[in-house]
Amino acid sequence: MAMSASNMHVDETPSDLQNFYRNKTVFVTGGTGFMGIVFIEKLLRATEVKRVYMLVRPKREKSADERLAILFQNTLFDKLRATGVNPTDRIHPILGDCNQENIGISPQNRKLLINEVNVVIHLAATVRFNETLYKATCINVRATLDLIKLAKEMKHLEAFVHVSSAFANCVVHSIDEKYYNNKLSVSAKKMCELCDTLGFETTNKLEEALCKEYRNTYTYTKALAEEAVLSEGRSLPISVFRPAIVIQTYNEPLPGWIGNLHGPSAILYASGRGVLRVMFMKAYQRAHLVPADYCANLMLAIGWETAKRSKQECLKMAPPIYNYSNHDDNPLNWKQYISTIEDYGYEVALTKMIWYPFLITVDKKWLYLLLTVFYHTIPGYILDFLLVLKGKKRRMIELYSKIEKQSSALDYFIMNNFEFTMENTMALWNSLTARDKELFNFDLRSIYWKEYIQYTLKGMRLYLCGETPDSLPSAKKKYKKFVILHYTLTRLLFVGLFLLLWTLLKTFFFLIN
Known part of the structure; x- marks a missing residue:
């Protein structure tokens, strides 16, 4: 019965x-x-x-x-x-x-x-x-x-x-x-x-x-x-x-x-795979x-x-x-929701991730557009180039174009209270x-939001990505490698930018003197 x-x-x-x-x-x-x-x-x-x-x-x-x-x-x-x-x-x-x-x-x-x-x-x-x-x-x-x-x-x-x-x-x-x-x-x-x-x-x-x-x-x-x-x-x-x-x-x-890939679940999924790295939103809305x-x-x-x-x-x-x-x-804001990606990313790591999962949120459109160049467009072209070298079809720039289109449709609802x-x-x-x-x-x-959001991450892993618990150890190893690569690359980029800026300043002062 x-x-x-x-x-x-x-x-x-x-x-x-x-x-x-x-x-x-x-x-x-x-x-x-x-x-x-x-x-x-x-x-x-x-x-x-x-x-x-x-x-x-x-x-x-x-x-x-x-x-x-x-x-x-x-x-x-x-x-x-x-x-x-x-x-x-x-x-x-x-x-x-x-x-x-x-x-x-x-x-x-x-x-x-x-x-x-x-x-x-x-x-x-x-x-x-x-x-x-x-x-x-x-x-x-x-x-x-x-x-x-x-x-x-x-x-x-x-x-x-x-x-x-x-x-x-x-x-x-x-x-x-x-x-x-x-x-x-x-x-x-x-x-x-x-x-x-x-x-x-x-x-x-x-x-x-x-x-x-x-x-x-x-x-x-x-x-x-x-x-x-x-x-x-x-x-x-x-x-x-x-x-x-x-x-x-x-x-x-x-x-x-x-049962589907829409709205916030799509954000978690794309970020969890290391694809989506920048979002235009008011985090405390x-x-x-x-x-x-x-x-x-x-x-x-x-x-x-x-x-x-x-x-x-x-x-x-x-x-x-x-x-x-x-x-x-019992309020919830976007910051609480999205921060779970970083807080629990390791515990629900995906074998299909392509980079260390993180998400930067900004509420200035000009800054968002600037960051997407560095975090989406440039990496997208690099990955597409590597795909071509492997004899595969380019897809990252097209994917980022779709992400941008979908994100723009949500702007009004995320940015307004x-x-x-x-x-x-x-x-x-x-x-x-x-x-x-x-x-x-x-x-x-x-609802205990912290617990609930952890459930959503685990659910995303199992029901959307089809990744069973036995794949978690290998996913965690991959996660650790990407963490090292991410922070190494980030520091190298900062050092490179600092040296470039220092060189430009030295050149400038040399010219005016």
Whole structure:
């Protein structure tokens, strides 16, 4: 049983949240993504949910069942499988695609969802900052509108949780749990109509004008999706979840599990390999990071809370919003996060590192550009030259170009200070029973950041780099060699620069005398 998989005694009475999800049918979009996988694992392990319908994009080379079978072989599900539960027993794929009209669901599957679904968790989105405006609108906005339309037909719907982003409304720096539709120049429906009328190329030409204040198509279309929830979904039992930057799991089901290479995890990975050495950021700015397993727990709690709203409350009040970000009582800054690379780099050394891992952070653009010449560009050309000598393809300068492009996209969010209020989130936490708080913990004040960041480093090594513990001794030897080489080279460069400067000064004084 799922109950035994959640570390409970058999004689314990199910909690409020477990009682709510027992025998429920849940429809999840974005379930194959990082946060979606963590959510589904917790749902299956901690509740006796009846069935989970999971939106899966069709692919020619593999059927939906084959894709799910591969997905559930992931080590993330080991704890669940150890209880005798097979994840695929309660998971049923629904072929569809958020890039298509009506999310690409067949009439038969649409009817199935209308008749059976109790809870909708809408996680699907394109998270690429540089996605075209047309495609981002289709996936993030139109799919939300289509799903709301479908939800209105669902006969047994009790809760709909729309997953947004804490930075969807980045046009303001102090973000409350409210809607900021006044910052948008068009509505969600109007934007979709524009896409239909103008087509792919012309719509994309509007990107600079429409998205300028939002910095990219991702935040702009996520803001439009929130407007869709308010304008089209308020008759539904629906809520908006706004997580900040979601990173590795803290505790469940594995410490430090990560399923993709995005955001801060990509920074750690690139730095851990000795590739990324300079970052443009304000090191003492608040790092709005949240663990994926805490997000999964909060989503489950939001679904339970949303189902308690009456039809009258849904019609009279705007759908509630739950901000989720770094808590004032347990703050974390970027310096604390990044310093772990140097503090624990040796303990999680990578066999694939190409140099001693370190990271310099600067908050002056001119200094950042100067340092990248010495720490990225020049070493990049040297390494590319060595690769050519070995008969291999040059790749370092191209890699640094990609790093610079991705870093530039993050500048606005790292260099500016954002504050988030979390009254609804904290009120929800305070409303839970002691048992639910233990089973579905999302209290950010309970995180021991130093320990957690160590988990993220170990998780990066194991789950992203695929380096098992038995490779650590050889990686540590390599680390020590690079330390010696790094400091030797650094000192030689300083001596060389000093001698060059001394020679120039001597020449200068000789000439004027």
